[in-house]
Amino acid sequence: MKVIVTGGAGFIGSHLTRALVEKGYDVHVIDNLSNGKKINLDPEAKLHQIDLRDFSKLKPVFSNAKFVFHLAALPRVQPSIQDPRNTNDHNVNATLNVLLASRDAGVKRVVYSASSSAYGNQKKLPLRENMEARPLSPYGLQKYIGELYCKLFSDIYGLETISLRYFNVYGPGAPTEGAYAMMMARFLIQRKNSEPLTIVPDGKQSRAFTHVRDVVRANILAAKSAKVGSGEVINIAGKKNHTVLEIADMIGGPKVFIEPRLEPKHSLADLSKAKKLLGWEPKISLEEGIAELRKLHGIS
Secondary structure (H helix, E strand, O other): OEEEEEOOOOHHHHHHHHHHHHOOOEEEEEOOOOOOOHHHOOOOOEEEOOOOOOHHHHHHHHOOOOEEEEOOOOOOHHHHHHOHHHHHHHHHHHHHHHHHHHHHHOOOEEEEEEEHHHOOOOOOOOEOOOOOOOOOOHHHHHHHHHHHHHHHHHHHHOOEEEEEEEOOEEOOOOOOOOOOOHHHHHHHHHHHOOOOEEEOOOOOOEEOOEEHHHHHHHHHHHHHOOOOOEEEEEEEOOOOOEEHHHHHHHHOOOEEEOOOOOOOOEOOEOOHHHHHHHOOOOOOOHHHHHHHHHHHOOOO
16 A cells, blocks of 8 residues: 655654654655755655655655655744744645645545644643634744645645644654754763753753653554544544653753743643544653663763
8 A cells, every 4th residue: 555754754744754664554755855865765765756746746646645644844933933934935835835736645544743833822731622722923923824725625626634743752763953842862872972952941841751752653653544534634643741841851951041932831732532533542651751762872
């Protein structure tokens, strides 16, 4: 069975690609390698080095594909603030191209990687999917627009879609630059290099960190579930939220505090919809995940 993973050479995409190959799928990766790397790819996956904004090159790859996992994006808040036109092109226009190519090729279902940044600051926790979106950055808005496009394509064209709102994904292979979940990878590198851990601004903000293997499992369940396909939005997150200071203490070493940035103070996800519609809940605790990463980085 042919499946497509956009952004399949990136952090989450490469983990998903390997899992799909192991399950026997004919996996086609579409990646322009601006963020992803060839070394991340499973050798059994077929790479199409294409920019998703180039519809004429993109469209033929979708022929005979059953599932499309759309992970490709420019997933950074600060660059979206500095250059909203460029990030909109990658995060909105490219998503529209993926949906159009999927519709035209008769793809059964598109699983869209959405973002918890669509929530912004909310007055109540946990965050539920029916809350009003209040993005604080162009990136958050762009990812939310992708959800709306998915819902419209289900309603208008009958293309099955589902949007998974990720909360701070971490795990082996995460890049060390950028904000949110990438903070953990940066902490590990700083700890290994005997450098202080850089914390923004006081470390008291909390996040529902989610292990990448749990995210991969959610994607595969989302492709197969008979209970979804009409543009549903579903939270994919860890069970608990943890502060940045807690993460720093688990990794160990001295700390240094730097200037604040625009971001929500706290996040915690309601996971009842994921459990009901996908049969999914996270299996890997933060303590287990960080212990694995410390071992991989040679930190005793």
